Amino acid sequence: VVTFNDITALKQEQQRYRDAYKELQSVTLKLVFAEELAQKKLAADLHGSLAQILSLAKVKLGELQPAIQNEQSRQQIQQITELVGQANAAVRSHIFELHPPVLDDFGLLKALEWLVEAMRQRFGLEVRFKRDGLPPALDEQLRSTLFRAARELLINVAKHASVEQATLSLAYGERTLRLTVADRGQGFDPAQIERDWGRGFGLFSIRERLGYFGGEIKIVSARGKGTRVTLTAPLTPAARE
Numbered sequence: 001v002v003t004f005n006d007i008t009a010l011k012q013e014q015q016r017y018r019d020a021y022k023e024l025q026s027v028t029l030k031l032v033f034a035e036e037l038a039q040k041k042l043a044a045d046l047h048g049s050l051a052q053i054l055s056l057a058k059v060k061l062g063e064l065q066p067a068i069q070n071e072q073s074r075q076q077i078q079q080i081t082e083l084v085g086q087a088n089a090a091v092r093s094h095i096f097e098l099h100p101p102v103l104d105d106f107g108l109l110k111a112l113e114w115l116v117e118a119m120r121q122r123f124g125l126e127v128r129f130k131r132d133g134l135p136p137a138l139d140e141q142l143r144s145t146l147f148r149a150a151r152e153l154l155i156n157v158a159k160h161a162s163v164e165q166a167t168l169s170l171a172y173g174e175r176t177l178r179l180t181v182a183d184r185g186q187g188f189d190p191a192q193i194e195r196d197w198g199r200g201f202g203l204f205s206i207r208e209r210l211g212y213f214g215g216e217i218k219i220v221s222a223r224g225k226g227t228r229v230t231l232t233a234p235l236t237p238a239a240r241e
Helices: 008-048 050-067 071-098 101-106 108-123 140-160 191-195 197-212
Strands: 126-132 165-172 176-183 216-221 227-234
Touching (some): 008 071, 008 197, 101 140, 108 126, 140 165, 140 197, 140 227
Antiparallel strands (some): 165 176, 176 227, 216 227
């Protein structure tokens, strides 16, 4: 007895689902990149206006202080100077959170070096940074994606791994770029990411954005044995040049 089942309709429905998913993914990523562009513009505006004004105000207050004879007034000016300095530091911190200028001015390598120092100052996390190979010029969106992914992963280490040290590695090959964040912390069950949308959203978002460039994310972790997350992205001919 031979039985045949016509699954044409099923295959067509599966293809429509795949096409719809790809279209949704494309629209979502375009929205993400548009948001990043807006953040970049806002960071540039803050740097060129408010941060400059606060810096100048601090300098002017410093010049005014020696001319004040009244001790109480001098103390008040000193307090105001300190407040202006704190406001300036807060604005610059927000600028770097939105879009660090070093990423556009000096590239991914220097931005990651800045990130290492920022993690130490903000979270007390000592990050050992290693690189291999000569850095190529990268597409702006890919550069931003890799930087934000590295920041997201290191913040995860600082908040959840229960360690004070981590390793950040950046390796350039002939055709691919590999970025790795590793720690020896408490680890987790990677399968939980797929089961728990809320907890795994950051890693899920990184995977989706890397997939847009033809890249991938690999997670190796176990409870009590630390975590290693490796991001791989292909280098386009233009980037290799």
